[in-house]
Amino acid sequence: xxxTTLCYMEKEGRYLMLHRTKKExxxxxxKWIGVGGKFEDKESPEDCLLREVKEExxxxxxxxxxxxxxxxxxxxxxxxxxxxxxxxxxxxxxxSCDEGDLEWLDMQAVxxxxxxxxxxIFFWLMQHDAPFFSLRxxxxxxxxxxxxxxxxxxxxxxxxxxxxKFKALY
Amino acid sequence: xxxTTLCYMEKEGRYLMLHRTKKExxxxxxKWIGVGGKFEDKESPEDCLLREVKEExxxxxxxxxxxxxxxxxxxxxxxxxxxxxxxxxxxxxxxSCDEGDLEWLDMQAVxxxxxxxxxxIFFWLMQHDAPFFSLRxxxxxxxxxxxxxxxxxxxxxxxxxxxxKFKALY
Numbered sequence: 122x123x124x125t126t127l128c129y130m131e132k133e134g135r136y137l138m139l140h141r142t143k144k145e146x147x148x149x150x151x152k153w154i155g156v157g158g159k160f161e162d163k164e165s166p167e168d169c170l171l172r173e174v175k176e177e178x179x180x181x182x183x184x185x186x187x188x189x190x191x192x193x194x195x196x197x198x199x200x201x202x203x204x205x206x207x208x209x210x211x212x213x214x215x216x217s218c219d220e221g222d223l224e225w226l227d228m229q230a231v232x233x234x235x236x237x238x239x240x241x242i243f244f245w246l247m248q249h250d251a252p253f254f255s256l257r258x259x260x261x262x263x264x265x266x267x268x269x270x271x272x273x274x275x276x277x278x279x280x281x282x283x284x285x286k287f288k289a290l291y
Numbered sequence: 292x293x294x295t296t297l298c299y300m301e302k303e304g305r306y307l308m309l310h311r312t313k314k315e316x317x318x319x320x321x322k323w324i325g326v327g328g329k330f331e332d333k334e335s336p337e338d339c340l341l342r343e344v345k346e347e348x349x350x351x352x353x354x355x356x357x358x359x360x361x362x363x364x365x366x367x368x369x370x371x372x373x374x375x376x377x378x379x380x381x382x383x384x385x386x387s388c389d390e391g392d393l394e395w396l397d398m399q400a401v402x403x404x405x406x407x408x409x410x411x412i413f414f415w416l417m418q419h420d421a422p423f424f425s426l427r428x429x430x431x432x433x434x435x436x437x438x439x440x441x442x443x444x445x446x447x448x449x450x451x452x453x454x455x456k457f458k459a460l461y
């Protein structure tokens with residue numbers, strides 16, 4: 122079990138995203154994700170958020186919002202509790218990141234990137250201004266087999282796309 | 292580091308609270324707290340919430356709300372991440388709890404009980420209908436030496452009561 126933060130910085134309809142190409146052993150190898158990382162000892166979610174954003178981008182967040190917690194279950198890795206933030210204002214000068222390439226990407230374009238299927242659910246929730254949510258995502262290999270939003274479970278029937286099902290049910 | 296849920300069930304202006312008298316080795320020995328407990332493997336916060344409430348009270352929650360996360364730092368114990376819920380509706384028959392005595396206590400009376408000083412901050416936030424919050428509480432012994440609400444740190448000056456300071460600043 123481990124705890125992480127994940128932050129999507131927003132500017133003019135774009136997210137700052139990291140193309141994870143630089144680390145050899147990386148659960149997110151070649152995937153696009155926000156900035157963030159693991160909690161260190163005695164850190165609150167916000168302590169971790171501010172430290173990780175500073176380390177990866179050089180920027181200091183001035184305005185952010187805690188959007189939700191994602192319980193990320195797989196058959197291959199330990200359970201991860203991701204603390205998801207949006208950020209709207211910051212100061213400082215951007216540096217290059219040693220974990221991948223930072224790029225500003227259109228907020229709509231993320232649905233077509235190589236990302237985890239369940240990430241589309243939380244992008245959709247963030248973009249629809251959902252109140253704070255708890256989202257449990259369960260994967261077998263790279264396939265999302267169930268999600269639970271605020272405790273309500275939805276499972277994939279054979280061949281069903283769970284993101285499409287989520288949008289129809291929300 | 293460990294993760295827990297803590298639930299305050301509300302009925303007619305009262306909370307269901309547990310007087311922790313039965314376990315010999317208990318960080319909360321003789322203190323009054325809500326129901327809840329540690330996450331088990333692959334549990335989301337809501338999975339843990341529903342299981343713990345069922346185990347300790349016999350009841351199945353029907354309506355609940357995720358109120359906040361409390362990062363609980365001490366000089367004596369591992370860091371605890373408490374996932375705090377209010378609950379408003381449930382079904383089933385109440386059982387007795389093997390960790391202490393369950394009692395319905397007036398919501399205002401909690402401020403005068405033997406509870407952790409920082410608990411008064413989150414009771415106050417819950418009772419004032421605060422939006423989802425992240426609260427970091429740091430103790431040295433039984434003394435609350437700082438709190439951070441949504442990343443904003445406040446430290447106790449000599450002899451200062453942090454709950455009084457919190458109310459003045461909020």
